[in-house]
Amino acid sequence: MSRRGLLGASLGGAGAALLGLSGCGAANGSVSAGTDHLGLWYWNGALSDKLLATAARGVPGVPGLKVKGSPIAGEYESKLLTSLAARAYVPDLACVNSSVSVFFPDEHEFLDLKDLGAGALEDQYLDWKWKSGTSPSGRLVGFPLDAGPTALYYRRDLFEKAGLPTEPGDVAEATSTWEKYLAVGRTLKAKAPGNPYLVSQIAYVFRMALYQSPKQFVDADNRFIGDQEHVKHAWDLAVEAYRQRLSARVLDSTPDYNAAMSRGRVATMINAVWAINGLKEVAPKTSGDWRLTAMPSGPANYGGSYVTITRYCRDPEGAFAFLKWMLGPANQLKSYQEMALFPTTPAVYTKPAMQKPDRFFGGQIPVDVFGPAAEKAPVIFFSPYEDTANTPVFQELTNVETLGKNPDKAWRDAMNACETALSHLGVS
Numbered sequence: 001m002s003r004r005g006l007l008g009a010s011l012g013g014a015g016a017a018l019l020g021l022s023g024c025g026a027a028n029g030s031v032s033a034g035t036d037h038l039g040l041w042y043w044n045g046a047l048s049d050k051l052l053a054t055a056a057r058g059v060p061g062v063p064g065l066k067v068k069g070s071p072i073a074g075e076y077e078s079k080l081l082t083s084l085a086a087r088a089y090v091p092d093l094a095c096v097n098s099s100v101s102v103f104f105p106d107e108h109e110f111l112d113l114k115d116l117g118a119g120a121l122e123d124q125y126l127d128w129k130w131k132s133g134t135s136p137s138g139r140l141v142g143f144p145l146d147a148g149p150t151a152l153y154y155r156r157d158l159f160e161k162a163g164l165p166t167e168p169g170d171v172a173e174a175t176s177t178w179e180k181y182l183a184v185g186r187t188l189k190a191k192a193p194g195n196p197y198l199v200s201q202i203a204y205v206f207r208m209a210l211y212q213s214p215k216q217f218v219d220a221d222n223r224f225i226g227d228q229e230h231v232k233h234a235w236d237l238a239v240e241a242y243r244q245r246l247s248a249r250v251l252d253s254t255p256d257y258n259a260a261m262s263r264g265r266v267a268t269m270i271n272a273v274w275a276i277n278g279l280k281e282v283a284p285k286t287s288g289d290w291r292l293t294a295m296p297s298g299p300a301n302y303g304g305s306y307v308t309i310t311r312y313c314r315d316p317e318g319a320f321a322f323l324k325w326m327l328g329p330a331n332q333l334k335s336y337q338e339m340a341l342f343p344t345t346p347a348v349y350t351k352p353a354m355q356k357p358d359r360f361f362g363g364q365i366p367v368d369v370f371g372p373a374a375e376k377a378p379v380i381f382f383s384p385y386e387d388t389a390n391t392p393v394f395q396e397l398t399n400v401e402t403l404g405k406n407p408d409k410a411w412r413d414a415m416n417a418c419e420t421a422l423s424h425l426g427v428s
Contacts, residue, residue: 029312037066041091092313101382112139116320128379142306144344148272149373162192168293181296185246196267198246202238209234211300217389258282272302292369299373392417
């Protein structure tokens, strides 16, 4: 499973498997017991291979400290939850994805990083990212790794042929609201060669519009709020894109998607910074045709990871020293250069290594768009039950788009499925 594939995994109430665990000696459960290093779990692509190789030999500036990373294949989060539940072979440190809130019900299985001095570093990191790794009780469970700021990707050549603005600032103005964005889609479909679609699938409209809201499906009081206006607004925008036939109705990572992107059948994407590499892979011949600008109605964040220290860690101070080194500004910059992991340390956005023009985007500098988006993304409260709630919603959107299901019935069915699933998990 790829680093980004984890984002779509539905974990439901998996964290409940840990509820009721009693305390036990921290050293007894550590995967690194009896070794000369601390153990770190991650999935391929989550961390810099070069930095991990250095840490395995010895963390710079921390005499005697070694950290050995172990890439975990398959259902990463499920395996981590299982290890914690068994209280055996638990990693000293573990990466967790944007679904860090899955672990909040069992936050005491992880150390509060503020107890180790993390508070002194807070101002170096994106405010929303820091807060997103903090549990409702105020414990810092996840230390910021990378971020996934979003933007509007658009085909400059198709915009020009449709008589639309082409420069990033002008396109941002022309698509400053979701309604304007859909209007641009109508123009593209009517006037651009080949009648291109605005989006590959309507689910992206829903996801990005929802991620612009600080509220999602379940609030901090464990109440279902997915039937409120912020979710219905995102749903209605997605449905409107469907009704206006602005979607190519192709799923990511499929031959149809690859063909649509490479042949100019889709004129825009609303996606995170990490989508750059995928676009370059599936549509290399479109290099120079794409541009980047601000997303309609404001920035959002989609994806990004954290690193935790489990309560079984043999050397908490050493583990935190590793975090400060591995995830500090200098090494976040190196990770961006090596792995395209977008930094959560804004001070590096102006560094020469991040200010390089990209020929794929006509010489545009991507960080000039993604940097401001990262700094202005909203602080979102994600409950541990977001995947449980949004799975039926995305399924019903797919039913609308691919099966022609009545959107009003699909909405009612989605809400009923959400409430039923969440009620079994104690959400009111």
